[in-house]
Amino acid sequence: MNNIIDITLLLGFAILSLALLLALLRLLKGPTLPDRVVALELIASITIGIIGLYTILSGKDTYIDVTMVLALTAFLAAIGFARYLEKGSYRDDN
Template sequence: MSFVVYLTFILMSLALVIVFVRLVKGPTLPDRVVALELIASIMVGMIGVHAIHTETSSFIDVAIVMALTAFLAAIGFARFLERGGPRHD
């Protein structure tokens, strides 16, 4: 089981690095917003894997709160872009 957990953390960390490159490079604001949401989703997944590995249920609560916060941030970004935020497409 430990090997699978470590492999999962390695793959999720690699995905986090790739998404961070997309966040920095852009090229547009919606691309950056999607990258931020994906970073939040990957972090929720990493917290979930850690909770399963350590058998600590309180980490699941942290993951749920983080997922809800990321969802509300996505709604906020979407409304900002919908109302004509700074777009340089």
């Protein structure tokens, strides 16, 4: 039973690592600023998933605090980026 959990965790790390690489590629290539902002938020979410998997693998629940802080920071960054993008563009509803 423990062997199945280890294989599942390793498979999860592999899939999340591939997703992180693809999100990093989107962050670097763009082509627009909103694409890069979404890629940055995706990288934060994938990092939270990787830390969560590592928490399960190591058995230490102190890493859950790290994921919560990272999730809150990413959420506040998303709000900041959205406000920046909204202020910098033309709005039709004013």
